[in-house]
Amino acid sequence: MLIAIPNVFDAEQTKQIRAALDAADWVDGKVTAGHQSALTKRNSQIPETSPVARQVGEVILRTLGTNNLFRSAALPIKVFPPLFNRYEGGQDFGTHVDNAIRSHGATGQSIRTDLSCTLFFSDPDEYDGGELRIQDTYGEQSVKLPAGHMILYPSTSLHYVTPVTRGARVSSFFWLQSMIRSDEQRRILFDLDQSIQVLAVKDAGAAEVVKLTGIYHNLLRQWAEM
Numbered sequence: 001m002l003i004a005i006p007n008v009f010d011a012e013q014t015k016q017i018r019a020a021l022d023a024a025d026w027v028d029g030k031v032t033a034g035h036q037s038a039l040t041k042r043n044s045q046i047p048e049t050s051p052v053a054r055q056v057g058e059v060i061l062r063t064l065g066t067n068n069l070f071r072s073a074a075l076p077i078k079v080f081p082p083l084f085n086r087y088e089g090g091q092d093f094g095t096h097v098d099n100a101i102r103s104h105g106a107t108g109q110s111i112r113t114d115l116s117c118t119l120f121f122s123d124p125d126e127y128d129g130g131e132l133r134i135q136d137t138y139g140e141q142s143v144k145l146p147a148g149h150m151i152l153y154p155s156t157s158l159h160y161v162t163p164v165t166r167g168a169r170v171s172s173f174f175w176l177q178s179m180i181r182s183d184e185q186r187r188i189l190f191d192l193d194q195s196i197q198v199l200a201v202k203d204a205g206a207a208e209v210v211k212l213t214g215i216y217h218n219l220l221r222q223w224a225e226m
C-alpha cells in the first residue's frame, strides 16, 4: 500500500530546509548503494556524516514523531536517520529493491526496512521527469508530490526514478522498521484507526467507538513486534 503524507512541512519550512540542503556538500550517490543498485544509480547525495544532513534529519524525525497520519500508517519502531539526494542533468535510478537490512555507519544502528520513505523538497514544476515509479500489487504507480509532502511504500516493492531532464529533484529518503512487519496487517490497522478517528469526531464517548478502539489495541497487541 502506498500512502501519501501531505504537508509534513509548510512552504516556509520547506524553503528553509531546501536552502540548507542546497548549501551542503554533495557527493556521488553510489556511496549508499548496494552492489547491484550501484550499477544503475546516478544521483548526488549529502554524506550521512554531514552536519547539515544530521540537523535536517533530526528536524524531519522530530516533525514526523508528532504527525498522526504518519504514525498511524507506519507504526514505526526504528527509523533510519534521513539521507538526501538530488537528481539533475538526466540522472536517474534504475529498477531495484532497497536492501532488507540497513546499518547506519555513525550510530551502528541496524534496522529491517519495512517501509521506504521519500520526502520531497522540490516542487513538481521545478523539474521534468524524476517520477518515482513503484510496482504495486495494483500495477505501477507514478509518484511526484509537492515539496513538503512524503510518500510511504513497502520496501519489498521494485521501484525506479525516471531521468530528470530539466531542473533538479531534491528529496530526503530513508527507511523504517515497523512494529507491524506485514504490509497487509499494517493496512488493516491503518484503515481501522482512520475509521475510528472519524467516528470519534462525531461521538467520542459512544460505546461502539470505545469497543472499536479496544479491538484496534488488541490487534496491535497480537501483531506488534518490539
Ligand code: NI
Residues within 6 Å of the ligand: 096, 097, 098, 159
Ligand atoms: Ni530505492
